[in-house]
Amino acid sequence: xxxxxxxxxxxxxxxxxxxxxxxxxxxxxxxxxxxxxxxxxxxxxxxxxxxxxxxxxxxxxxxxxxxxxxxxxxxxxxxxxxxxxxxxxxxxxxxxxxxxxxxxxxxxxxxxxxxxxxxxxxxxxxxxxxxxxxxxxxxxxxxxxxxxxxxxxxxxxxxxxxxxxxxxxxxxxxxxxxxxxxxxxxxxxxxxxxxxxxxxxxxxxxxxxxxxxxxxxxxxxxxxxxxxxxxxxxxxxxxxxxxxxxxxxxxxxxxxxxxxxxxxxxxxxxxxxxxxxxxxxxxxxxxxxxxxxxxxxxxxxxxxxxxxxxxxxxxxxxxxxxxxxxxxxxxxxxxxxxxxxxxxxxxxxxxxxxxxxxxxxxxxxxxxxxxxx
Amino acid sequence: xxxxxxxxxxxxxxxxxxxxxxxxxxxxxxxxxxxxxxxxxxxxxxxxxxxxxxxxxxxxxxxxxxxxxxxxxxxxxxxxxxxxxxxxxxxxxxxxxxxxxxxxxxxxxxxxxxxxxxxxxxxxxxxxxxxxxxxxxxxxxxxxxxxxxxxxxxxxxxxxxxxxxxxxxxxxxxxxxxxxxxxxxxxxxxxxxxxxxxxxxxxxxxxxxxxxxxxxxxxxxxxxxxxxxxxxxxxxxxxxxxxxxxxxxxxxxxxxxxxxxxxxxxxxxxxxxxxxxxxxxxxxxxxxxxxxxxxxxxxxxxxxxxxxxxxxxxxxxxxxxxxxxxxxxxxxxxxxxxxxxxxxxxxxxxxxxxxxxxxxx
Numbered sequence: 001x002x003x004x005x006x007x008x009x010x011x012x013x014x015x016x017x018x019x020x021x022x023x024x025x026x027x028x029x030x031x032x033x034x035x036x037x038x039x040x041x042x043x044x045x046x047x048x049x050x051x052x053x054x055x056x057x058x059x060x061x062x063x064x065x066x067x068x069x070x071x072x073x074x075x076x077x078x079x080x081x082x083x084x085x086x087x088x089x090x091x092x093x094x095x096x097x098x099x100x101x102x103x104x105x106x107x108x109x110x111x112x113x114x115x116x117x118x119x120x121x122x123x124x125x126x127x128x129x130x131x132x133x134x135x136x137x138x139x140x141x142x143x144x145x146x147x148x149x150x151x152x153x154x155x156x157x158x159x160x161x162x163x164x165x166x167x168x169x170x171x172x173x174x175x176x177x178x179x180x181x182x183x184x185x186x187x188x189x190x191x192x193x194x195x196x197x198x199x200x201x202x203x204x205x206x207x208x209x210x211x212x213x214x215x216x217x218x219x220x221x222x223x224x225x226x227x228x229x230x231x232x233x234x235x236x237x238x239x240x241x242x243x244x245x246x247x248x249x250x251x252x253x254x255x256x257x258x259x260x261x262x263x264x265x266x267x268x269x270x271x272x273x274x275x276x277x278x279x280x281x282x283x284x285x286x287x288x289x290x291x292x293x294x295x296x297x298x299x300x301x302x303x304x305x306x307x308x309x310x311x312x313x314x315x316x317x318x319x320x321x322x323x324x325x326x327x328x329x330x331x332x333x334x335x336x337x338x339x340x341x342x343x344x345x346x347x348x349x350x351x352x353x354x355x356x357x358x359x360x361x362x363x364x365x366x367x368x369x370x371x372x373x
Numbered sequence: 374x375x376x377x378x379x380x381x382x383x384x385x386x387x388x389x390x391x392x393x394x395x396x397x398x399x400x401x402x403x404x405x406x407x408x409x410x411x412x413x414x415x416x417x418x419x420x421x422x423x424x425x426x427x428x429x430x431x432x433x434x435x436x437x438x439x440x441x442x443x444x445x446x447x448x449x450x451x452x453x454x455x456x457x458x459x460x461x462x463x464x465x466x467x468x469x470x471x472x473x474x475x476x477x478x479x480x481x482x483x484x485x486x487x488x489x490x491x492x493x494x495x496x497x498x499x500x501x502x503x504x505x506x507x508x509x510x511x512x513x514x515x516x517x518x519x520x521x522x523x524x525x526x527x528x529x530x531x532x533x534x535x536x537x538x539x540x541x542x543x544x545x546x547x548x549x550x551x552x553x554x555x556x557x558x559x560x561x562x563x564x565x566x567x568x569x570x571x572x573x574x575x576x577x578x579x580x581x582x583x584x585x586x587x588x589x590x591x592x593x594x595x596x597x598x599x600x601x602x603x604x605x606x607x608x609x610x611x612x613x614x615x616x617x618x619x620x621x622x623x624x625x626x627x628x629x630x631x632x633x634x635x636x637x638x639x640x641x642x643x644x645x646x647x648x649x650x651x652x653x654x655x656x657x658x659x660x661x662x663x664x665x666x667x668x669x670x671x672x673x674x675x676x677x678x679x680x681x682x683x684x685x686x687x688x689x690x691x692x693x694x695x696x697x698x699x700x701x702x703x704x705x706x707x708x709x710x711x712x713x714x715x716x717x718x719x720x721x722x723x724x725x726x727x728x729x730x731x732x733x734x
Contacts, residue, residue, distance in 0.1 A: 272554060276556070
């Protein structure tokens with residue numbers, strides 16, 4: 001197990017933290033269990049947007065489901081604790097210890113979720129009024145039908161949809177409107193944490209921007225924290241305060257978004273940042289990240305990214321890198337962590353290679369420019 | 374050299390109430406050998422319908438498609454020949470391959486249909502798999518779709534499209550279902566194939582960044598019409614149509630700092646609120662299919678926009694279907710027609726162009 005459960009939070013500022021996960025591991029049962037999340041520790045601070053990036057199959061969604069305790073067999077939490085630090089109470093709630101009734105009360109009212117596909121998250125055969133009504137009937141039993149209708153209308157209005165739409169069915173709404181409805185549902189009980197799993201992936205850029213703007217406005221007005229999961233790193237650069245990059249079920253780098261973007265410390269982050277063209281930049285040859293993530297059913301020796309890593313050296317195939325705060329990164333102490341041997345002064349006394357150590361400004365890495373198209 | 378020429382392509386769909394929905398309206402363009410043309414626009418703008426009409430998966434209601442100067446074959450052998458010349462790569466590689474057949478089957482069939490002799494089929498299949506970097510080809514040929522990753526499946530779909538040795542490839546959102554990290558590999562592959570085989574490539578996407586990086590020319594589609602087209606850098610770095618400007622500004626700005634991003638976000642929210650209040654005040658009476666189709670969402674809308682705008686030249690080879698670029702005011706309705714005060718300040722063209730160039734700096 002890694003020593004410090006830390007993703008870069010200032011120590012001793014526990015009051016600031018709304019959700020803390022320590023050494024969380026999740027397995028999918030099978031003849032050889034798939035270790036989808038491996039010993040992940042992170043902290044979500046009050047009011048922040050924590051972005052989680054990584055390719056498909058890196059365990060992002062599994063982690064999100066674990067945080068909301070939504071895992072269903074064959075997935076199971078094989079280790080770790082998740083604590084919720086409520087606004088109005090001194091004692092943190094141990095989410096894993098909640099019994100069925102307490103979990104029902106807790107879920108959605110404290111931690112809610114926006115699922116990946118709005119198309120599938122809404123029930124196609126009942127109206128929006130009924131779907132909102134279900135939430136209030138379950139969690140606010142004292143509310144009468146008129147009250148539920150009133151609240152449903154308010155929620156729609158809050159996300160910029162005409163209140164009369166409560167009569168609509170999901171198929172009568174556009175993709176963007178459906179996603180707004182799903183967000184409104186997640187906010188219906190004013191939770192302190194909203195977990196968003198690829199909330200805009202199926203939408204086009206203009207609608208995506210509208211949704212992101214709306215999310216930010218609501219966060220400023222209502223004040224909740226967001227765990228924002230996506231494979232689109234360019235989106236997280238825009239919306240997240242802090243960024244955690246996952247690879248093969250582990251967090252490999254975490255830190256303030258601006259710093260990570262300006263100077264990625266892990267070769268995987270570096271590769272991800274260079275795998276999409278920037279709209280307004282000079283045109284140049286970009287490469288993506290060759291290869292695929294490892295099979296998580298098989299044991300991994302050394303660093304999971306080593307086979308795809310352009311900077312891998314001898315210890316990477318044998319030693320498991322731990323998430324630590326490297327001295328090679330400037331900035332406030334402890335604000336950034338990375339799991340990579342390149343930053344280990346004992347293994348690599350000369351420091352990380354120039355590409356990683358220097359500024360991460362994208363232009364520095366301009367590869368051959370392209371003369372013909 | 375123009376390989377495929379499309380003139381006034383129109384596609385209409387019958388609706389339940391008997392009316393007809395015009396999904397593609399008088400679209401004209403040409404595809405040139407060895408060149409990528411990007412077609413961008415939001416969901417529902419008609420991009421995919423253009424591709425489906427060009428591959429004759431649906432019958433256009435009007436217009437002409439010319440392949441190497443000859444009208445496209447409509448039926449029988451002529452249609453088969455046309456289809457082997459114009460191939461398509463679909464968006465979803467999880468749906469476009471048959472799960473009950475191995476990779477080999479997907480490539481053997483188009484080879485046979487396009488008349489490849491039985492002898493040497495296996496070698497040809499191997500060549501095609503190698504061309505899309507699926508190695509070793511004999512092993513890959515025996516795999517089933519479920520054994521492949523999304524990127525590998527899309528490579529199979531590309532190999533399948535290459536099998537009849539087409540002159541034109543229509544790629545409909547070929548990477549939008551794939552992970553960001555492998556999108557570039559597929560785009561680089563398409564780019565290399567286009568260059569090596571002198572393919573005319575139509576790249577349909579809603580991602581402006583890859584459109585810019587992998588194409589020479591671009592067309593922007595909005596509700597069935599091409600509203601702007603021209604050289605790709607020209608259109609994306611100096612967008613002329615307000616819709617293109619909206620698309621361009623919606624792309625996340627990785628380089629911007631957080632405070633700036635927040636300020637821009639507040640400004641957009643304010644504008645959107647004002648726009649929705651304004652349209653509510655007007656009772657939402659802007660009919661959908663009269664005049665400029667973008668005018669209900671357009672920050673620069675003016676009275677003349679109720680008249681459908683023609684294509685105006687912005688620069689040579691760069692046109693925009695927008696009254697703001699009308700440089701011959703005498704040809705337009707008289708200035709009094711634009712006299713409503715809030716319209717006047719927005720519609721003065723020089724001020725507008727100044728504003729754009731200021732934003733750019």
